[in-house]
Amino acid sequence: MTVSTPLDLTHSWWDQVQGKGFVLPCCEACERFHFYPQPACPHCGHAHCHAVQASGHGEVYSFSVVYRAPSPAFAGDVPYAVVVVRTDEGPHLMSRLSVTDMTSIHIGMRVQVAWGLMSAHPHVPVFVPEETR
Numbered sequence: 060m061t062v063s064t065p066l067d068l069t070h071s072w073w074d075q076v077q078g079k080g081f082v083l084p085c086c087e088a089c090e091r092f093h094f095y096p097q098p099a100c101p102h103c104g105h106a107h108c109h110a111v112q113a114s115g116h117g118e119v120y121s122f123s124v125v126y127r128a129p130s131p132a133f134a135g136d137v138p139y140a141v142v143v144v145r146t147d148e149g150p151h152l153m154s155r156l157s158v159t160d161m162t163s164i165h166i167g168m169r170v171q172v173a174w175g176l177m178s179a180h181p182h183v184p185v186f187v188p189e190e191t192r
């Protein structure tokens with residue numbers, strides 16, 4: 060699988076997640092989180108946002124299980140789950156959910172970020188079912 064090349068705007072986010080820190084952009088004016096990194100806050104338009112350590116927890120907002128690889132690059136991955144996660148901080152992001160039983164996935168399922176599950180791209184955050192505390 061290929062991962063797109065980071066833009067100047069997203070370099071700091073990728074740099075931080077490579078250190079396994081799950082961060083989200085946060086506006087210095089309204090203090091609301093958003094995702095993906097943007098040149099200005101999507102809530103208030105303020106130009107200064109900074110990365111803040113996030114919990115890494117959230118819930119499945121939507122998902123789809125892929126059984127047929129969209130290209131030969133994904134043939135070794137199927138079946139896999141593509142999810143939209145609503146983070147506890149608010150922003151939604153698309154990722155993968157790593158589970159062995161695809162039928163266990165459901166809307167509202169608690170999940171947490173994990174690292175190293177995509178062997179070719181260990182710095183890409185994916186999600187796993189939340190550990191019970």
Ligand SMILES: [Zn+2]
Nearest residue numbers: 086089100103
């Ligand atoms: Zn703002």
